[in-house]
Amino acid sequence: MKNFKLTRYAPTPSGFLHLGNVYSFIMTYHLAKKHQAKILLRIDDLDKERVKNRYIQDIFDTLDFLELPYDIGPKNLKDFTANFSQNKRMAQYSKSLNVLKKSQLLFACDCSRNKMEKMHPKGYYTGFCRNKKLSLEQKETSWRLKADMHQDISIKDLNEGHIVGKLPGILTDFIVRRKDGLPAYQLTSVVDDLHFGVDLVVRGKDLFGSTLAQVFLSEHLDPNTFAQNTFYHHYLLQDPNNQKLSKSAGASSIQFMRKSGKKKEDIYRMIGEWLGVKEPIKSLEEFGRYV
Template sequence: MKEQQNFRLTRYAPTPSGFLHLGNIYSFVLTFHLAQKFGAKILLRIDDLDTERVKKKYIQDIFDTLDFLELPYHVGPKNLKDHKQHFSQEKRLDLYKIALEHLKDSGELFACNCSRKKIRNLHPKGFYTGYCQNRNLSFESPDSAWRLRLNTSEKILLNDLFKGPVTGNIPAEIAYCVIRRKDGLPAYQLASLVDDLHFGTDLIVRGRDLWASSLAQVYLSEHLPANSFSKTVFAHHPLIKGANNQKLSKSFGATSVRFLRKSGKRKEDIFQLIGQFLGLKKPSTSLKDFEFLCNFMEKRSTDQTRR
């Protein structure tokens, strides 16, 4: 990690499909300290395109939780109304459509009408195997998704904050990922990429479980009109785990900040719980107490590289 390196913008990018949990807050805390270290502003970007799962109460929870924990950001909505009027992903549908049409015209996409049941039957782990890529289905076929043609043997170059330039292959579970859903809306990989290009994000902090998504988005960016996404730097952090070594998710209700607040936990208690999940011996009860995470991640990445 180079001390002289500076970035313009990073982001918190929660999906309001549930209440924020301790894993989300850990990622936000690390993002905050990396932004501090490298002089970046922080954007609050709420990924609200999944209309089936997104609810107003979950969006409101994002503002409530950030306010409760005094986690600052510099760009983005200040409240639910401001988000809906000015920052919702619905406001950027035209941008997504332009990117989709460009990818379609370039030959990078194919139409697929496979059901979830069929996909599960075609692969023991439920990975999509590219069944429709040579069927030449019309992109306008009803009940069809648009998928990306991905060569899993192709090496993709990615800029890692701690390791420098690294290469990786798209893993099988994300090959042929959906770019436009059957309902016509852009899927996560495209929407996230277009949003980062639109806002000018140049430092992306996310969990290691999204390593494959980072590779897919870099690949996608190379097939869109000239852009600077190849210069984007990524920091993939370890996940904090719950019972049975499972990553925390919105289904872990007991780790949601909302649940903990209703149980009487204070801001200091929330930070201390995150420290306990990280295995810290010394109590960490404030945002500042996690400043060490930047150097810790750098050292851990360096040690892994030397092995």
């Protein structure tokens, strides 16, 4: 069995953490334990329109409440702001964007979300601006990386070894720099994992497309080891109505349940029930039997 150096919890503080987030943390914790990896807490905070300090604080509150440990990263909101915010790595993101710019693989796009929805029923990007030759310096344009949804991309899967996939339509010519000039998620995620030395990435199956996009992206940056990382895509936790959970202050948020008097044992038991586990699970360690 292969051992790894580092994996991570990587929440985006755009809402209160819910049971699905916690399930992903649980999987990460047990895979780290199984493969002798340390855990990094990596918080993605560049989306200023959605990210709020109360949501960042909720991450620390939730991890503390559920006694979910990690080895590297901020210990509280003040420590995060001072030492671990993505704003501290803007120079690295800019360097990677400049590498892409020199590669001639970028093009500027001024399409709005409304326009894309009109061009494709699912909102997929149809390459409208590929040949418009808009200047990358033009204001109010995003930078897109030329990426064909029909191209094969190989990744290393923890259980299946090397597997090949194709970019989903929603990630065709995906954005690497937003219209506001900030680096986009796919780029910051790659740069951050390389910066910290992550070599095992645990995430939900809904992010399999992002894995493909990020491996593709990494191969067009300065020489790096990202494509050699190992990935594990876990099943998504769904509510009793088989609906995917989303961030909200609703009934599945840990904050709501904590304020309603739930204990950590209640949270773990609920996750076990939603997973269909017959015997009640009351602790973090008991999930190890199912990973």
